[in-house]
Amino acid sequence: MYGWTGTILRIDLTKGKVKREATDVKMAHDYLGARGLGGKIIVDELDPKTDALSPDNKLIFAPGPFTGTFAPSAGRYEVITKGPLNNVIACSNSGGAFGPELKYAGYDALIIEGKAAKPSYLWISDDKVEIRDAAAIWGHDTPDTTDLVRAETDEEAKVACIGPAGEHLSLIANIMNEMHRAAGRTGVGAVMGSKNLKAIAVYGTGSVQVADPDRFKAAVMNARKLIQAHPVGGAGLKAYGTDVLVNILNQTGALPTRNFQDGYFPTADKIGGESLAAKQLVRPKGCFSCIISCGRVSKVDNPDYKGFGEGPEYETAWSFGADCGIDDLDAITKANFLCNEYGMDTISMGSTIACAMELFEMGAITAKDTDGVQLTFGNTAAMVEMVRKAGKNEGFGAKLAQGSYRLAESYGHPELSMTCKKQEMPAYDPRGVQGIGLNYATGNRGGCHVRGYTIAIEVLQNGAVMDPRVTEGKAGLDILFQNLTAALDSSGACLFSTFGIGGAELAEMLSALTGVEYSLDEFLRIGERIWNQERLWNLKQGYTTADDTLPDRLLNDPIKTGPAKGEVSHLDQMLPEYYSLRGWDEKGVPGKAKLKELALN
């Protein structure tokens, strides 16, 4: 096979057995890899009723065909499992260098089953696979874990691991690789923890085979040229990182503030990419094969929040910043470092703390609940302390570590959890930007921006423009983004390469790499197939059209201040057309004709 390695590793932690299997060629052709392939394996092999934190769940690490090649930004892999936060097919994407190393070791996917009898880690070196004792590293944070595992295996090994949060089965626990990159969302770290699996170290001496090297090289060089010429892909992201979004979202009036109580944060400039570049940035950093270099190596000198690491991204600056009413970038960056070290999703962590702040200010919880901490909006020290407590599963932190939905519900106010399908919404207010609201509501994994990033068109003028305040045309826009992104996420390419290239360039590179001819239409159809596959799984979990919604606040409470003052989300004007264009019935169930067209059961 070209692009794919042709081998999948199946590891049964209960029995301590390792099996090599051939990659199903048709499955690879039809689902590509990463998100699509991993999702298909979950659908085929997992009983939908499986408890996500039981040994019966499967934890899949899967790169895509591009991963490990010199296609632009081709470093991506996904962690796919039944997500404990909300029972969806959790498919969490990460960069760095772990994915390429999996390909070099010879694998299209690792399927991890069962549960080890005691804390363990995997050491994969080409064909050699060992399940090793992790007693000495259990309890350690992710940077220390990475160092310790490399010392025991190979200094060149790439390591994916959980921190204490995953060990404690926090529903917002993530998996970190190369210490600073995260498979962030939906609690994938808790699944790893539930299997007593602390880390995976991988080292490979192989390479990725290319079907048509001349055609691939031409397609790749063309793609790289387009990205380099693009103002965002070629320069903007390197200079300021994603945090540059703070000011444009705020000036649009759609920066969610204080748990989405408002959409404008007057001191936003203090936490944006410009401030980050001036005060904390050491240097930009890129993943494997990436010229975009959106990553931030950063440091905080302030002795209260001293630290060195990577980040924060826009979502993180928002979740610990505007969403908590905080404009202290040092504290925000420290919270980001802590989340990386403990292994927690920064979006869900910040949004959960914001929810707790609102509950505190309204008196639904008191200092007795919060271990004496005055958990009010704007209380910087309290925010950072709560991140630590959640990471350690200590006191009130243990409640925070289960996410805002369970927190708010336990205090009788589920309506104050700013979630869709129990996953926290990210940093764009649907009242100010209509299309992203539809994306949040219909997102297969719940509140999520990256799986249908209409912001690129509604706010950022990336190639086309649509007015963020209108609903017309947004259903079609969302569907296009969701389908393209699903295919892209399954290919091993990075989402940010779309600041420069589109489906046509991806399809051309994929064809040259694999030797399988993919037209743009076919590439998008694969994305549509994967989207519908995830939807069907959700229907089996009991999700209905009633769950394709937004919190009441966004439907009924207008933004209070700023440029989008007075706006609400008009989801009801977009959802019926969305279902119809997708070939689903009025209840959001995919029709037989659509399933046949996509070759889905």
Place this chain on the structure above:
Amino acid sequence: MIVKYFATIRTYTGESERRVDDTPPTLGPLLETLAARYGRPFRRAVFAGDELNPEIIILVNGRNVLYSGRLEAPLAEDDEVSIFPMVAGG
């Protein structure tokens, strides 16, 4: 009127905002005045020939000028104009 600058635009202007006392009637003359003040890098960022540069994002009170006439977008005394280069995502 206040004009706010972001990201690389700040490097061209040397400041993050400027109060403008004599509000021009439309965007075009405002940008001309600012370009005369800040020089060629700013001019090249906001104009492409006689047109608005497609790689610049200009909001007036949070609304993109692409929907209110581009260089003909009307301006009022209390308006807030924000000027961004095309920026990131994620």
